[in-house]
Amino acid sequence: MKKITLILLLLPFLSFSQKITTKKDRVLIDEKEVAIFKEPVRDQYQLFDLSGNKQFTVEYKGMSEGKTILNQWLLLTSADETKKTEIPYEVLINSLSPTRIMLHLISAKYGLFDKNGFNAAKIETFFNTERESIGDKTLKTKMEVVASKKDKEEKIARYRPFVKMDGTILFGGTAGTNIVGKAMSSTYTAFGNNNTVSIYDLDNIQVATARATGNMNNEVEVTLFNDSKFSYNAEKRFAGPDNSSFVKELVGELVYRDITLGRQAKSYNQNLLNEKIKLAKERSRNIYNANGYAFDEKGVRYDGIITAQFEKLDINQTGDTQVVDAIDNYGKNVSIKYKNEKGKERTITLQAKDNIKFYVKNSDGTETAFEGMKVKGDAMKKLSNAMSLGFNNAYFYRVIYTSKENSVLVDPVEDDRFVIKLKSKSEGQMVDKRNNDKLSIQLAEYLSGCKNLASEIKKGAFDLKNSENLINIVNEYNDCK
Helix, strand or coil, X not given: CCCCCCCCCCCCCCCCCCCEEEECCEEEECCEEEEEEEXXXXXXXXXXXXXXXXXXXXXXXXXXXXXXXXEXXXXXXXXXXXXXXXXXXXXXXXCCCHHHHHHHHHHXXXXXXXXXXXXXXXXXXXXXXXXXXXXXXXXXXXXXXHHHHHHHHHHHHHHCEEECCCCEEEECCCCCCEEEEEEEECCCCCCCCCEEEEEEECCCCEEEEEEECCCCCCEEEEEECCCXXXXXXXXXXXXXXXXXXXXXXXXXXXXXXXXXXXXXXXXHHHHHHHHHHHHHHHHCCCEEEEEEEEECCCCCEEEEEEEECCCCCCCCCCCCCCCCCCCCCCCCEEEEEEECCCCCEEEEEEEHHHCCEEEEECCCCCEEEEEEEEEECCCCCCHHHHHCCCCCCEEEEEEEEEECCEEEEECCCCCCCEEEECCCCCEEEEECCCCHHHHHHHHHHHCCCCHHHHHHHXXXXXXXXXXXHHHHHHHHHHHCC
């Protein structure tokens, strides 16, 4: 058999204690002759029993593309040549002899012969078993590889990358003037695996880092600016002072993967950020560019597009939307883009502290109301505001129930933080995460206008964590005589 590159598959070695050897045209197992083999042509073996009866033919097959071996397999043909089948060429023993490897495979894994000679039943079963054609599958793969290689060459040819000795990267060939980046190579180390090249674009963004592994396949591992990775087997090796050929091939690999340097990375990063912001907005409880209307402190109505931000955006999905390191205005303002009486576009910003109300029109025809107000019992709603000289505890809350202009509201972000607001009072009463005992005392005082209801609340008759109970409290207050 001709010299071939053996693919050492990571398969467990089969338990097969018998030792197969060859001597002239004989196959021996544990020094006992069990078969005769002939090699009429290179890589083809005909196997006979000791009486000279032909059993089958084994032929090594392999397919490569350039220096890359795509696959190796064995083609077996029955003695009467009416049946053929293919099996993977697997290395199951430590041996430098392809003949021994092949014989061991068909004996140990497929049981076609052993120390007692050929097994007719297993040979018959072997040839009657349907198998996928490895040759056809590999040919298809080769055609795909060739087509891909052609596409790759044509794509790179459109840019014609060229690298000067100083590392300047250009498109347009040796006479090109379109500078797109810069390459910086590490100091060359013979037989080293830390020879690296860094590729920078015109914005000085490190677009790619390539490491020559130094293995026999001349593999290069590349990490891109967006943290994706790929590898390729380089035709050019990482060299000494002049590394332009290696870098040129590297740039070609980048171009093939649509990494064209210039200012591409900056644009990519900005687009990625924009997409993260878009998704963060969708995940948030904020309102962006919604149809609706609002009333200012004088009762003037503004119809238009509403934007209200109740929480900071969690762009990187950390789960953290709290603002604790700066004074913020989340939940305190609402902006309305509207058209004035002359049809000119204007934007007005209204503040919760002025008891503003605004309404968002939903797609199903309903409306969601928000009301701005100061609240009692929640002076530390925002930790960051505690140190603000302009501190005010006025925020917008979403209305979940209103009767006789007395309302139950909820924090737009925290679903377990409620507010009861009476028409007769300028401030609302917060019903937050504190225990019922403390909340009951404060709420009873807030609703003291209805003595019987206030007394029941103070005695703990209501679970104040339940929004339905809060709605019942408002209704009972409205019915109070």
